[in-house]
Amino acid sequence: MSSPFQEQVQRAVRDEAALRAALAEADIAPMLMVLVQLTGDLAILDEVAPHIHGAWSFLESVPEPLKQKVRDRLVEALQDYAVDDRPPPPLPPAATLQRMMSGGVGQTVPEEYIPVLVEETRLAEEDPRAVRWRRDPARLPLGEMQVVIIGAGFAGLGMAVRLKQMGIPFTILEKNPTVGGTWLENQYPGCAVDTPNHFFSYSFAPNNAWTRHFSQRPEIHRYIEECYDRYDIRRHVRFGVEVTRAAYDEAASRWQVSLRPVAGGAEEALSCRVLVSAVGQLNRPAIPAIPGLDDFEGSLFHTARWDASVPLAGKRVAMIGTGASAMQAAPSIAPEVDRLVVFQRTPHWAVHNPNYHKTVSAGNLWCLENIPYFGQWLRFQLFWAGSDGFHASLQVDPGWTQPDLSLNEANHRMREMLIEHVRKELDGDEDLLAKVIPGYPPYGKRMLRDNHWYRMLKRPNVTLETGPIERITPGSIVMRDGTEHVVDVIILATGFQASKMLTPMEIAGRGGRTLRDVWGDDDPRAYLGMTAPGFPNFFMIYGPNTNLAHGGSILFHHECQVRYICQALREMVEQGYASLEVRPEVHDAYNHLVDETCRRMVWSHPGVTSWYKNKNNRVTVTSPWRLLDYWKLTQHFVPEEFRAARPGEAMQVPGQGRAAVDSAERLTVS
Numbered sequence: 001m002s003s004p005f006q007e008q009v010q011r012a013v014r015d016e017a018a019l020r021a022a023l024a025e026a027d028i029a030p031m032l033m034v035l036v037q038l039t040g041d042l043a044i045l046d047e048v049a050p051h052i053h054g055a056w057s058f059l060e061s062v063p064e065p066l067k068q069k070v071r072d073r074l075v076e077a078l079q080d081y082a083v084d085d086r087p088p089p090p091l092p093p094a095a096t097l098q099r100m101m102s103g104g105v106g107q108t109v110p111e112e113y114i115p116v117l118v119e120e121t122r123l124a125e126e127d128p129r130a131v132r133w134r135r136d137p138a139r140l141p142l143g144e145m146q147v148v149i150i151g152a153g154f155a156g157l158g159m160a161v162r163l164k165q166m167g168i169p170f171t172i173l174e175k176n177p178t179v180g181g182t183w184l185e186n187q188y189p190g191c192a193v194d195t196p197n198h199f200f201s202y203s204f205a206p207n208n209a210w211t212r213h214f215s216q217r218p219e220i221h222r223y224i225e226e227c228y229d230r231y232d233i234r235r236h237v238r239f240g241v242e243v244t245r246a247a248y249d250e251a252a253s254r255w256q257v258s259l260r261p262v263a264g265g266a267e268e269a270l271s272c273r274v275l276v277s278a279v280g281q282l283n284r285p286a287i288p289a290i291p292g293l294d295d296f297e298g299s300l301f302h303t304a305r306w307d308a309s310v311p312l313a314g315k316r317v318a319m320i321g322t323g324a325s326a327m328q329a330a331p332s333i334a335p336e337v338d339r340l341v342v343f344q345r346t347p348h349w350a351v352h353n354p355n356y357h358k359t360v361s362a363g364n365l366w367c368l369e370n371i372p373y374f375g376q377w378l379r380f381q382l383f384w385a386g387s388d389g390f391h392a393s394l395q396v397d398p399g400w401t402q403p404d405l406s407l408n409e410a411n412h413r414m415r416e417m418l419i420e421h422v423r424k425e426l427d428g429d430e431d432l433l434a435k436v437i438p439g440y441p442p443y444g445k446r447m448l449r450d451n452h453w454y455r456m457l458k459r460p461n462v463t464l465e466t467g468p469i470e471r472i473t474p475g476s477i478v479m480r481d482g483t484e485h486v487v488d489v490i491i492l493a494t495g496f497q498a499s500k501m502l503t504p505m506e507i508a509g510r511g512g513r514t515l516r517d518v519w520g521d522d523d524p525r526a527y528l529g530m531t532a533p534g535f536p537n538f539f540m541i542y543g544p545n546t547n548l549a550h551g552g553s554i555l556f557h558h559e560c561q562v563r564y565i566c567q568a569l570r571e572m573v574e575q576g577y578a579s580l581e582v583r584p585e586v587h588d589a590y591n592h593l594v595d596e597t598c599r600r601m602v603w604s605h606p607g608v609t610s611w612y613k614n615k616n617n618r619v620t621v622t623s624p625w626r627l628l629d630y631w632k633l634t635q636h637f638v639p640e641e642f643r644a645a646r647p648g649e650a651m652q653v654p655g656q657g658r659a660a661v662d663s664a665e666r667l668t669v670s
């Protein structure tokens with residue numbers, strides 16, 4: 001039987017004309033990487049790579065004859081592999097991989113990225129992130145390790161797939177009638193992902209068929225549904241139940257979870273050994289406290305609760321907020337409404353990406369499906385394109401002379417590039433330009449992708465209001481300067497209660513102390529964003545300080561977290577622990593480091609208010625780390641950082657007597 005590699009090779013060479021047609025249309029950088037990997041020929045890499053100037057597909061200027069040379073050579077190489085059923089080439093040596101990575105993205109990629117490349121793209125192993133038992137699982141008491149996962153979105157899916165693989169019993173509790181989480185709830189027109197899709201998908205379930213580089217919500221939701229089905233997770237989900245409270249029973253070392261059926265009826269209780277929150281940060285809409293909001297007599301809804309029964313055609317519509325949701329929704333409805341008034345409190349930065357509105361070319365689709373390693377190298381490019389490649393430029397240069405506007409020279413250059421784009425889009429309208437250019441550095445708030453926002457503002461039926469809203473009347477929005485906007489519909493694009501993490505659930509740990517008691521209203525902290533002292537056997541996916549603000553896919557973080565949690569569960573099962581709890585000093589040292597590091601990052605800039613920060617200006621939501629750093633931090637569960645107990649025993653640090661791990665050293669990540 002052929003290997004999956006050979007099956008792909010055979011498909012690729014079956015019809016040479018089709019192969020050549022696809023290569024003629026496909027991206028040159030991943031094609032070049034495949035060629036180098038198949039042939040080991042570094043000369044062609046050296047010849048072509050200088051014409052690749054960045055990780056995005058549009059940042060290359062490879063001359064056509066050189067492209068043709070790569071295509072011809074790749075056809076030859078594939079045919080050569082096909083002839084005698086050759087096995088896949090060995091993984092290139094580290095030095096070659098580094099040259100390939102750097103060549104593919106047009107920048108020097110440090111050597112330390114090699115392991116993450118190999119793992120994220122599965123270049124060496126089919127399933128490198130699987131957590132494998134170190135003992136015979138048939139002899140382990142897996143039945144005692146019931147896990148409850150709260151939330152059937154992306155995070156719940158990632159957790160469930162791995163638990164299933166390990167044979168650990170689990171149930172997912174989901175308030176909605178089906179899977180998808182935020183990708184189910186956000187159904188506003190134009191809703192799409194702004195992380196490139198070939199990276200924004202689980203590494204264990206790559207999707208070669210994305211129709212766009214940045215897909216629209218229905219396609220992403222379909223992907224989530226397909227994954228729930230492919231891994232047979234749906235039958236583990238209880239839909240239509242909302243977790244109201246979970247309390248840790250110290251005597252039993254178990255969580256007692258209270259559920260409320262959404263359709264009504266009596267509360268239920270459920271018991272489990274381990275509780276995992278997979279509810280995400282963008283779960284509960286933030287409704288602004290504007291006087292008169294409840295008196296409005298027209299239609300009023302939040303972007304995450306879009307009311308598709310309300311016709312917008314020919315209506316006077318107000319949209320409050322100019323964040324990521326507004327950026328996608330407003331340009332999508334502007335052509336059909338009579339008037340659209342956009343209420344901007346603070347402008348956001350938005351970057352132009354030529355791929356944002358493009359479909360994936362037929363050539364790329366073909367290569368993704370039929371050419372070995374093409375998808376993997378594209379994935380690495382996109383990993384690099386939107387994230388760690390410019391993390392350093394988001395750190396404050398203490399000597400920088402224009403600290404209000406930017407952080408350092410690179411950040412300032414970015415600012416100017418962004419302004420240049422807006423100026424072009426606004427076609428010389430300097431008044432409008434002055435209103436939409438932020439007074440804080442790029443990336444202070446989430447960087448948006450220009451969804452024809454500025455062009456929309458130029459439409460004759462669109463007005464941008466930048467003054468403060470005074471109140472809402474039954475039929476209008478009144479500004480502090482007295483201007484009144486009579487409207488039929490108000491759309492709140494006002495974001496989510498991100499800092500009120502896990503709200504409104506009550507999670508009560510040891511001694512009945514709740515997360516709310518510890519965190520207050522909006523000051524969440526956790527070790528590695530996942531676990532907190534006082535809350536044994538409790539983990540969070542996408543918890544405090546794990547949001548990605550420099551870029552990168554949140555699913556990458558989910559995978560880091562899921563692996564770590566699975567390793568913790570493995571430790572519990574193999575050691576016979578009934579409870580496991582992070583040591584407070586480990587948690588505190590980590591959070592100290594998080595705060596210190598965040599302070600140097602752009603999202604702490606004093607000129608910025610955003611959902612990354614709480615009301616005391618502490619960054620609670622966003623990670624300070626490069627993707628690589630967080631990957632390193634979460635790669636190995638370290639038992640000595642926890643206290644653990646077998647049934648009936650007192651909690652203690654495992655292996656006491658052994659040297660404890662030096663947290664500081666472990667946390668020196670970059």
Ligand code: NA7
Nearest residue numbers: 288320321322323324325326345346446493494495496611
């Ligand atoms: P965001 O990014 O939190 O944006 C919310 C917007 O609403 C933002 O422009 C806010 O202005 C504005 N807002 C919030 N409250 C008010 C009041 N009271 N008055 C006027 N304007 C207000 O939410 P999104 O849903 O757009 O995006 C959330 C994330 O989802 C996004 O980053 C992606 O990761 C996906 P402000 O900027 O605070 O002045």
